[in-house]
Amino acid sequence: MAKRIVNKAERNAERYDAKETGYQLYEGSLKGNKFDRLMPLIVSEQNIILAYRNICKNNGSKTPGTDGKTITEIQSLPIETVIKTVRNKLNFYQPKKVRRVEIPKDNGKTRPLGIPSIWDRLIQQCILQILEPICEAKFHERNNGFRPYRSTQNAIAQCYKMAQLQNLHFVVDVDIVGFFDNIDHNKLIRQLWGLGIQDRKLIMIIKQMLKAEILFNDIVITPETGTPQGGFYPHFLQNVVLNELDWWIANQWEMFKVKDGKSGLEFYRTDKEGNILTIDRSPKWKKLREKTELKEMYIVRYADDFKIFCRDYVTAKKAMYATKLWLAEHLHLQTSDEKSGITNLRKNYTTFLGIKFKVVPKGDKWIIRSHIADKSKDKVINKLRTVWKDIKNPSKQSEIDKNISLYNSMVMGMHNYYCMATMVSADFAEIAYKVNGKSNGMNHNNRCFPITKTGEITSKFIQQKYGKSKQFRWIKGRMIIPVGYVAYEYPKYKRREVNKYVRKYSDIENCISYDVMKYMMGNAHLYPTLEMADNALSRYIAQKRKMCSNTQCPVNNRHGMYTHKTVQR
Known part of the structure; x- marks a missing residue:
């Protein structure tokens, strides 16, 4: 059995039997399916309660929007009321105004932050939970920002591999100016459609979210471009927008399709179930170097911060100018000439995600040296x-x-x-x-x-x-704790097949009884509030056993289940 990897959101999905939906959407997206009936999944009872669970423990849920309400407003309601309210709002969705605040930055400037109303945040989370598995199947493997099972550590590991193992010592930096303020709404909708999200009602709801009015210093602003930095979906939409950039760079070299009558240009290593573990494209790349004038380049991205690794300065210079031009023409995003440039790692450091690194000679090789x-x-x-x-x-x-x-x-x-x-x-x-x-x-x-x-x-x-x-x-x-006592740990390179929505990385059948869990989900209306129903199910899942933690009685008779508490003496 593969190593079990669990995060908070995934454990919450287990509580509400929502993982199977994610598996099916992910597998369908891999096959190129189109999804034109997503709204029934979004307004399903399990999805709404899961969305509540995912946002209720978030500190931002205690921050009021323009209506002055917080997660406490939802916690005190019966579960049927919460579900009915979400469904009614999505029938004719009109988001409330987004409260804008200015967050100070280290350089003295401020970052605008949008705070949606709590009901709009709940609806955004409902939508995100359905769209995420579809888009995860289409995202590039070196897109590391704000994705499940991805982190800054994975991005740094990919950079180290490019520089030390592949000898790509010329790094291109392209800085996007005001990314969130300049997202083209129409382009974003077309990109979602191209990823297979073709439910017209859902598309209209997303348009309404993008057009939500912003309240700042008692002034109402109607945005024509961009999306507020706040809530749960902006970083997801960021990945949707820049996914096209990832694949455009990849298609310049590593994913370039070679027309050849012979087979054997790519080799696949698979596991026993047939899942692809690694792909060896070196025969194809050798042919490209010998027969074409294509420029070798690879992208590593985290959010809107990315590096393009090249083998020589000429290629790096062409890649930088081509990327700037492509961003302006295709995504309508402007770049900063001052913050963009090319770094020779043999001579200078380049900075990425709080780490600066270069390569230094060791014998007949070049190895990574990095600092804070x-x-x-x-x-x-x-x-x-x-x-x-x-x-x-x-x-x-x-x-x-x-x-x-x-x-x-x-x-x-x-x-x-x-x-x-x-x-x-x-x-x-x-x-x-x-x-x-x-x-x-x-x-x-x-x-x-x-x-x-x-x-x-x-x-x-x-x-x-x-x-x-x-x-x-x-x-x-x-x-x-001693500040100076720390040792280097090689950052983990994320294996290609590790994904939240791949079945082989989920094995909870031996931990809990689905018979009991489904009974508890199906009878959540018996609890007076949504919070109490959620806590009861959370308690059962957390125990990972079929015994009541207070009475030590087996939890296997659905007709004898009731809620009790321990009284401190």
């Missing part, structure tokens, strides 16, 4: 310094524990992200000195701030990860 990017390093130092000052000079003694917990969580989070830089250990050693070195008051004789080298590590996880470090310190018995 300069701007990212400054951000890390400033954030840690701020919390460290609060630890040294707390406004209240009771806040020391809170500040130490915050500091430790920040350090672990930064280690987990930046450990994909090969020189991360040296970078964090520098950060540690600047944040809490002796020059900043980290000494052992400060009476107001007593620090000791001895203490107890209470967490098994921290003991396993940091236990060998001699940099541990304790403040009043509370451990301080």
Whole structure:
């Protein structure tokens, strides 16, 4: 059995028996099917409750839109009312105004953020859950942004592979100006149609979402282009728009169709079920190099930030100008000349997702050397310094524990992200000195701030990860995780076949009883509120066994099920 990979959204799908729908849509999309009856799936009871589950624990669900309502409004309603309300709204959908706020950026500028009403967010999630498996089957494998089972780590791993293993040392950067503000609505609708989403009523609803009025400083704005950065669907639509760019770059070389009477230009390695694991296109590429003047290039993308890897400067220069022209003509997106350029990795660093990397000689090869990017390093130092000052000079003694917990969580989070830089250990050693070195008051004789080298590590996880470090310190018995103790971890390259909607990566039949689960879903109306019905089902799934956690009685008799709680004495 393949390794089980689970995230929060996938576990929620299991709760509501929604995974089979995702499998079928994904498999149909792979076959090139057209989907013209998606609305019944979107307004199904399971899909609506799953959408509620996916947004209710999100911090954004507690932020009110223009109507002043939050997720609490939905939680208190009976399940039938929630389902009926969503269905009625989608019959003649008119989204409420989107509340716009300005979020400050590090460079002093602001980023506009759109906050839809809570009911519109629920409807967006209902639609996203149905469209995602269809589009996942059509997205390029090196599109890593805001997709299930994809992360910045996968994007960096792909960059390392291009530079170190494939010797592609010329990198093209093309910066798109104001991407979200300049999305062409008509072009986006045509792209969705081309991906197989051909339910006309759904298309009209998406158009209404794109045209939703924006309320900013008591001024109502009707957008002609773009989509607000907020809610659940903008990044999904971003991937839909730029998917065309991914495949255009791929078709210039790696996916270029070769007309040849002979077979054997591509070799496939499959598993026992016939799923394709890897594709060896080297014979085809050899033929392209010998017989054509095509330019070798590969794209790695995360959201609207992407790199194009080329083998020489001439190819890179042509790729940069061609990409700028293509974006302007086909997607109506403008690019920045100042932020676009070509980097020779043998001489200079290029920055991507907070990591800067280049190649250095080692024997007769070139290998990756990477650091935390300069701007990212400054951000890390400033954030840690701020919390460290609060630890040294707390406004209240009771806040020391809170500040130490915050500091430790920040350090672990930064280690987990930046450990994909090969020189991360040296970078964090520098950060540690600047944040809490002796020059900043980290000494052992400060009476107001007593620090000791001895203490107890209470967490098994921290003991396993940091236990060998001699940099541990304790403040009043509370451990301080060492900033400088981190090692490089090679970023994981995502295997081609790993996908949320591939059946072989789901195996929950041995964990729970579908008979009981379906009974609970079918009788959710017996609970007074949607929140209570959701919590009951969540509790059963979380146990992963057929025993009640309170009474230890078997949960196998559907006629004897009832809700109870443990009273604390």
